[in-house]
Amino acid sequence: MSQYRTFTAADAVEYARQYGGVENPESLVESQEIGDGNLNLVFKIFDRDGNSRVIVKQALPYVRCVGESWPLTLDRARIEAEVLQIHGQYCPEYTVKILHHDPELAVMVMEDLSHLAIWRGEQVKGRDYPQASAQLGEYLAQALFHTSDFYQHPYQKKAEVIRFTNPELCDITEELFFNEPYEVHERNGYPRALEPLAASLRDDDELRLRVAALKHRFFSHAEALLHGDVHSGSIFVGDNTLKLIDAEFGYYGPIGFDVGSALGNLLINYCALPGLMAPREAADAREKRLSDVRVTWQSFADRFLTLTAEKSRDRALAWPGYGAAFLRKVWCDTLGYCGTELIRRTVGMSQVADIKTIEDEVMKVECVRQAIALGRTLILAAEHVDNIDALIARVRQNG
Template structure:
């Protein structure tokens, strides 16, 4: 195991030469630092023609966008690599391929996805990938089913829960999703024009009780190995292809959290579209986002039920009709977690470009208000929204 030190660009090139397993490793000659997230160094490793061949990613011991005043565990790099390896074993088509990882150095080498682009960017630019939502649903169905009690033997599952214990990263989620937006906290960020909306959220006792329930399930339900941060900025797309990356928040938790986060990011884009496109384009794109939400859920639920019928190892969990019953609770959870994603991405610490890049200030604030209103509605009404068609209808009613 290597001793931790922060890699330079030259270090990253040498590391890739030694560990990437590429043909002619000496052809790797340069590194370009491209990390634009909050947590890590990310290098593209280039050959002599300037073509990116692999990615070297290293965890930093603090939140990059804040600095050393917010320290972070380096073990998240191990958990990320091992989560992606596990998910990739069950869904290689839609999981970024990990070529090498070193827990001591908190570094991994992964396949280059330069022929893909970040899904969030394409959603903002109104570039449509017709298979993406269904492919994401397939990834979630395969990854979550195969790491659940439906498929894993009990002793193995319990050992895996321990292996993927991720308390520091889970603490970030627990705070940023379920606590900070509902109290006066220095990490929150929103314009003064939203102050009344924020005050209404913080004063809504019923809403906060519902959020408390969602937080409690996040804390206590080890249903499957989650990705833990399924947003459109952690998904790469190309024509007919989709790859999920960035699983440093991986842990065993409630399946609805991954589903809800994914749906929430599609609905954040839905809320932002009137400020990103002209009136006609926005209306058409918003309808497409609703179809995407529907396709995502149906692909997940259909895939999960098919796997449950074919591959469930527990004789009782394989009982016909149980998987459908189980997925109803996953659905209710997903709707609630979707609502928390809408709220925390609007007034919390980590925002999204779908809203923040709207140039017209009045329109931006209008779109933000819709995200807050929709988020609160979904949290409170989750148990009364029976299926995805009812969810789509509720979103339309919200405006």
């Protein structure tokens, strides 16, 4: 892009003065870069009194930890901003507010969420937010229903699929979810002691066939405008609120991918908890995490079914019973993608704090082993796990 330049801290302040929507723009005087800066620059903008007011986020043209050999499209910043704006239209309570975005500079200004905490970090610390799972389910139902064929006119839907075609970011997902964990690959990051288990994934013909089918559906099932990266590190929580951020992987794909990613991250934490806490505390926290899994799915499913009954615009899809039949398909997809999330977060490149925070190496290996085994089970058994109760039972059997 001809106008693109990488922002400095001073650039971020000046940009926030122009587009942050604060009453006195000149009161914004300082910025602090936050986050790892691997894919994006993220600046928190402060006023003279030291209060953080808005966030300025700019996409980088490559993965910084790898270098220019892994280039990234700057158009992902437009996609992220517009996905969040659309999701915010239908679920403003639980979507970060985008105040401004400029596709030429690949930059956006959004509301500051400093009063909230990242859900993954809170889970690692053992802090419970009992309302968060229902709110996440509500977000998923509202955002995904309203961008699906149930609600969108076919002309609009087809145009939106083109608008949100996101091949470069989808390619990252396709590699990290469906290819690399099932291959010998330099970016994989599992403990050396689990090499036999990792090798068994590579050699399991039935597993590889089911992963191939999940990848094929990711390619071809343009069911709704996905967030594309729903995990507990992209969710802010507070005492009675929740906000989704970081939708740069958004595109039109299978609804079960977003829901499965959400459940998969809850189950990663479930598997990690024995390495993060004393036995009794871990047992209690595990029960809370299973409750989160149950409530997230039930909240999503109940609201989605209600919306199909009350707001479906397509005459055929509005026929009584079709919403429930479609949700059964979403459930099977959800379980499969949940399994791939568990495996890619433990075998693949994208390791998470739930596992990395475990200090006892023997316990870490055991927690990773459980997560891999659960992921494999869910991929293989997706068509035979009938409901959320059966899923919870399978998780308990896994150990």
